[in-house]
Each structure stands twice: as structure tokens, then as C-alpha cells.
Amino acid sequence: MTASDVRPLSRRDWLLSDRPASRMQARLGRAYVAWRRFSANRLAFLGLLIIIALLVVAAFADVLAPYSPTIGDLKNARLLAPSAAHWFGTDDLGRDIYSRILFGSRWTLYVVILVAIIAAPIGLLVGTVAGYAGGWTDAILMRITDIFLAFPKLILALAFVAALGPGIENAVLAIAITSWPPYARIARAETMTVRNSDYIKAVQLMGASPFRIVLRHIMPLCISSLIIRVTLDMAGIILTAAGLGFLGLGAQPPLPEWGTMIASGRRFVLDQWWVAGAPGFAILIVSLGFNLLGDGLRDALDPRSGDQ
Amino acid sequence: MTPAISIDGLEVVFDRFRALKGVSLEVKSGESYGLVGESGSGKSTLLKAIAGLVPVKSGTITVNGKTLGARRDKAFYREVQMVFQDPYGSLHPRQTVDRLLQEPLAIHGFADGEKRIQQALDEVGLGNGFRFRYAHQLSGGQRQRVAIARALILEPSMLLLDEPTSALDASVQAEVLNLLEEVRRRRQLTFLMVSHDLAIITHMCERLMVMQNGEAVENLTAGQLIGHRVEKDYTRNLLRASEGFVRTA
Numbered sequence: 001m002t003a004s005d006v007r008p009l010s011r012r013d014w015l016l017s018d019r020p021a022s023r024m025q026a027r028l029g030r031a032y033v034a035w036r037r038f039s040a041n042r043l044a045f046l047g048l049l050i051i052i053a054l055l056v057v058a059a060f061a062d063v064l065a066p067y068s069p070t071i072g073d074l075k076n077a078r079l080l081a082p083s084a085a086h087w088f089g090t091d092d093l094g095r096d097i098y099s100r101i102l103f104g105s106r107w108t109l110y111v112v113i114l115v116a117i118i119a120a121p122i123g124l125l126v127g128t129v130a131g132y133a134g135g136w137t138d139a140i141l142m143r144i145t146d147i148f149l150a151f152p153k154l155i156l157a158l159a160f161v162a163a164l165g166p167g168i169e170n171a172v173l174a175i176a177i178t179s180w181p182p183y184a185r186i187a188r189a190e191t192m193t194v195r196n197s198d199y200i201k202a203v204q205l206m207g208a209s210p211f212r213i214v215l216r217h218i219m220p221l222c223i224s225s226l227i228i229r230v231t232l233d234m235a236g237i238i239l240t241a242a243g244l245g246f247l248g249l250g251a252q253p254p255l256p257e258w259g260t261m262i263a264s265g266r267r268f269v270l271d272q273w274w275v276a277g278a279p280g281f282a283i284l285i286v287s288l289g290f291n292l293l294g295d296g297l298r299d300a301l302d303p304r305s306g307d308q
Numbered sequence: 309m310t311p312a313i314s315i316d317g318l319e320v321v322f323d324r325f326r327a328l329k330g331v332s333l334e335v336k337s338g339e340s341y342g343l344v345g346e347s348g349s350g351k352s353t354l355l356k357a358i359a360g361l362v363p364v365k366s367g368t369i370t371v372n373g374k375t376l377g378a379r380r381d382k383a384f385y386r387e388v389q390m391v392f393q394d395p396y397g398s399l400h401p402r403q404t405v406d407r408l409l410q411e412p413l414a415i416h417g418f419a420d421g422e423k424r425i426q427q428a429l430d431e432v433g434l435g436n437g438f439r440f441r442y443a444h445q446l447s448g449g450q451r452q453r454v455a456i457a458r459a460l461i462l463e464p465s466m467l468l469l470d471e472p473t474s475a476l477d478a479s480v481q482a483e484v485l486n487l488l489e490e491v492r493r494r495r496q497l498t499f500l501m502v503s504h505d506l507a508i509i510t511h512m513c514e515r516l517m518v519m520q521n522g523e524a525v526e527n528l529t530a531g532q533l534i535g536h537r538v539e540k541d542y543t544r545n546l547l548r549a550s551e552g553f554v555r556t557a
Contacts (some may be wrong), residue, residue: 018445019437019440019445020404020440020441021436022440023406023440025440026404026440026441026442030442198392198393198397199397199398199399199401201361201392201398202390202392202398202455203400203411204361205361205385205390206411206412206415206416206462207380207384207385207386207415207416208411216411221402
């Protein structure tokens with residue numbers, strides 16, 4: 001071992017130390033172990049890269065896009081095939097599809113993040129409370145969950161959007177309302193497996209309130225499986241949002257939302273395939289990215305994998 | 309002097325199975341009391357009933373002169389703490405030792421947490437090096453020490469010990485038992501200890517109760533057990549069984 005190896009190695013040792021000296025070191029060490037397991041998985045890493053690329057594109061769409069996403073050149077640039085000037089061609093209103101896809105990434109992220117922020121906590125709360133309380137509370141909460149699960153997702157979202165009015169905010173709400181039940185199921189199942197364990201009894205014996213036990217001792221155990229499930233669902237969320245957009249009930253023109261773009265390209269799909277094809281491809285790539293990332297997280301965060 | 313625990317006609321029923329059939333018991337303050345019996349005799353259930361972890365059908369439990377209702381209040385948990393049998397299952401898998409010990413202090417609103425955690429770890433013979441470890445980074449004996457530290461950190465007057473060493477190997481068993489002896493002497497704790505190992509009970513306890521099928525068979529002193537001055541056949545069988553075990557070992 002040469003002298004130049006010593007420093008990076010010592011940092012690694014510090015992270016992997018089995019007797020951490022501070023709260024911070026213990027936490028970082030854990031994160032590092034998870035990260036090592038995650039980054040050893042090449043496909044998962046690819047997924048992460050795709051998602052990071054999506055974030056970068058969304059953040060810098062203004063700079064990266066060569067044209068306006070909403071104002072086209074109707075006179076000279078209608079339905080042009082992909083070329084050096086317009087990488088993904090132009091649509092029927094003469095707008096550059098490449099620019100629209102770059103700006104569309106913002107709406108995709110907006111939908112995905114908002115749905116995750118709304119649906120995951122609802123599912124987590126309903127599931128853990130139902131699982132921990134048991135009895136009547138459990139029965140009532142889970143029957144409500146069952147009712148939501150009994151509807152096909154897109155149809156229920158359609159009904160909600162029809163009631164609330166079309167628009168991307170309402171599409172987000174509708175998707176969130178339809179996507180929490182599986183999270184509740186997962187959280188409940190996890191809660192049931194730990195609620196009778198000795199470490200939960202030990203906390204009960206300290207006089208902790210049920211609220212505290214659920215919030216501080218049970219929820220942290222459910223969170224990793226929930227994160228995995230939400231990440232795997234993100235592809236589905238994007239597709240549902242795109243589906244709503246396609247049906248004209250999601251984002252409204254001229255918003256460059258990918259589903260809406262496919263809908264408007266439908267009329268030319270045989271002769272000008274790129275109008276619908278390019279946003280379709282973008283959805284494919286991003287969905288794939290989320291799926292790969294979710295799979296990798298499952299391997300990295302799985303609570304049942306031994307030494308966690 | 310009021311007894312530390314006095315139990316009268318305690319009945320615990322799971323669905324339709326009578327786990328405890330009217331058991332009565334009295335433990336003096338500062339005493340170490342043992343419960344022995346085979347698996348399923350109801351000795352652990354008795355501990356759990358005192359701790360409030362299983363619902364009581366009838367009978368009364370009085371701790372330090374206060375008769376307990378169906379719900380235990382916070383003051384009760386400052387008096388009575390429990391150490392579980394399986395040290396691999398009694399520590400939260402996602403919390404460091406530090407977090408584990410902080411939790412009871414936070415619940416009961418202690419301000420000097422830092423000092424108490426240090427003290428508790430020192431008391432059970434774990435230095436500061438263990439403070440930020442997770443349970444999976446500890447051996448079985450170390451885990452049980454953490455569990456004991458967690459039980460002691462609220463400064464209870466009584467510990468309920470549910471076979472605290474049966475999941476540990478022999479040398480570690482001795483260490484943990486010595487540790488328990490030591491803290492009992494230092495803090496003048498009352499122990500109510502469940503075990504199926506007669507040797508441990510005679511070593512640790514002054515008096516004991518033999519249980520079978522949810523009923524008390526007989527009450528003995530440790531001396532009576534050692535001298536085989538027992539009256540019931542069941543206890544005699546139990547003694548013979550434990551000797552047989554020694555011979556094959």
C-alpha cells in the first residue's frame with residue numbers, strides 16, 4: 001500500500017467504523033453502506049443518472065432550449081422532420097419539439113414530486129395507524145382503502161378530474177387520491193410484522209404514547225419499503241399523468257406536457273411520427289429511469305437484507 | 309412494610325385459553341423472587357400481566373401499595389421496568405444505542421440526558437465506544453447489557469426479568485447475571501425473575517414459586533430447593549430433570 005492511498009482509505013474506514021464516535025458518524029456510515037450497495041448495481045446507477053439528467057434538464061430548460069416552447073413559426077416551420085436546426089422536428093404549430101420536451105420535463109417532475117409528497121404520507125399514516133391500532137380502527141381504515149383499490153386507477157382519476165375540472169393541478173390531485181391505497185397496504189403489512197416485537201413492547205413499557213410509537217418507532221421501519229414502492233410507482237404516475245393529458249383532462253395546451261404533446265401528435269402519427277414519437281420516447285426513458293432506480297433502491301434499502 | 313408486588317387471584321385469558329388460573333404472589337421490597345416452571349406454565353405471562361402487556365381478566369396487582377388498573381400511567385413505568393428474553397429482538401434495528409437510551413429520557417422529560425446515558429452505559433460495563441452503534445454491531449451479551457441499561461435509565465425500583473440470559477451462551481450468561489446482581493445490590497432493586505434454569509434461580513433468588521399450567525404449585529426458599537426439601541411431585545420431577553441435564557452436559 002502506497003502513502004497516497006492512506007487518506008481516502010482512512011476516510012472509508014472512518015465511515016465503516018464499527019464504533020462510531022458521534023451520531024453524525026453513525027448516520028453517515030449507514031448511508032455509505034447503502035450507497036456502496038446501490039452503486040455496485042450498474043443498472044440502478046444508470047437509472048439514477050437518468051433521473052439526475054431529468055433534474056438538470058428541468059432546472060436549466062431556459063438555457064438548454066434553443067426555441068420557445070409555446071410560440072412557433074407557423075409560416076415556415078410546420079411539421080418539419082428532425083434536422084440539425086430542429087433535433088426532434090417541429091409540430092403542427094411550428095414549435096420546436098426538442099424545446100417543448102425540455103420544458104415538459106418540468107411538468108413531469110412537478111406531477112411526480114407532488115403526487116409522491118401527497119400520496120406517500122397519506123398511505124404511510126393510514127397504514128401504520130391501522131396496523132398498530134388494530135380492531136375497529138383497522139377495519140374502517142382498510143375498508144376505505146379497499147374501496148379506493150377497487151376502482152381502476154385511471155378511471156377513478158378521470159372521474160375526479162371530471163368533477164374538479166381539467167388542468168394539471170387537478171390531475172395531480174386525482175392521481176394522488178388514487179395512488180395512496182397501495183402505500184397504506186404496504187405500511188400496514190410492515191407494521192403488523194413489527195408491532196408485537198419486543199423492541200416495540202420495550203417502548204410501550206417506557207410509557208410512550210401510541211402516537212409516539214407509530215411516529216418514531218414504526219414509521220422509520222416502513223419508510224424504506226415505501227420509498228422503493230413510490231420510486232417504482234413513479235413510472236406509473238408519469239404514465240397516468242400522460243394518459244390524462246392524452247385524454248385532454250390533464251395539462252391543457254399550450255403547456256408542453258408530454259402526454260398532451262402525444263395527444264396533439266396523434267393526428268399526424270402516420271406521416272409525421274416524430275410529433276408523437278419524441279415525447280413518447282421521453283416518457284419511456286424517464287419511466288425506465290425511475291424503474292431502474294427503484295429496483296436498485298430495493299436492493300440497497302431492503303430491511304430484510306441481513307446487516308441493516 | 310408494604311410489599312413491592314402483591315398479586316391476588318390473577319387470571320389471564322387468551323381467547324378461551326386460561327393462561328393464568330388465579331395466581332397469588334407477594335414479593336417483598338428489595339427481594340429477588342424467582343418464577344420457575346416449564347414452557348407454557350404461565351410464568352412469562354405473569355410478568356407481562358404486571359407490565360400491562362397482556363389484559364387481565366380478574367384479580368388484582370398491587371405495586372408499592374398502589375393497585376393497578378387496566379391502564380398503566382407514566383409513574384408506573386418509572387417504578388417498574390422489564391428486560392426481555394431475546395436480546396436480538398428487544399433492540400430497535402434502526403436505532404443506535406444512543407437513540408435507544410434517549411427515548412425513555414425524552415418520554416419522561418429528563419433534562420440531563422447526556423449525563424444519564426453516559427452513566428447508564430458505564431454502569432452496565434459498556435464504554436462510550438458502544439454509544440453510537442446499531443444493534444447489529446453488538447454481540448448478544450452486549451445487546452443484553454444495552455437492554456439492562458435501558459431498563460435502569462429511568463431509575464426504577466423493580467425489574468421484571470424474563471429469562472434474561474437464556475438466549476446467551478454460558479460464559480456470557482454468568483457475566484450478565486453478575487451484572488444484574490451488582491446493580492441490584494447497588495440500587496437495592498426488587499427483582500422478579502423468570503427462568504426455567506433452576507441453577508440460575510437458586511443462585512439469584514431468595515424465594516421462588518414453582519408454576520405449572522397457569523397455577524402455582526408451591527412456594528419455596530432457595531435453601532429448600534437446594535436441599536431438595538420440596539413437597540410436590542411436580543417440583544421433584546423438575547429437580548430430577550435439571551440434574552439429568554447436568555449429567556449429560
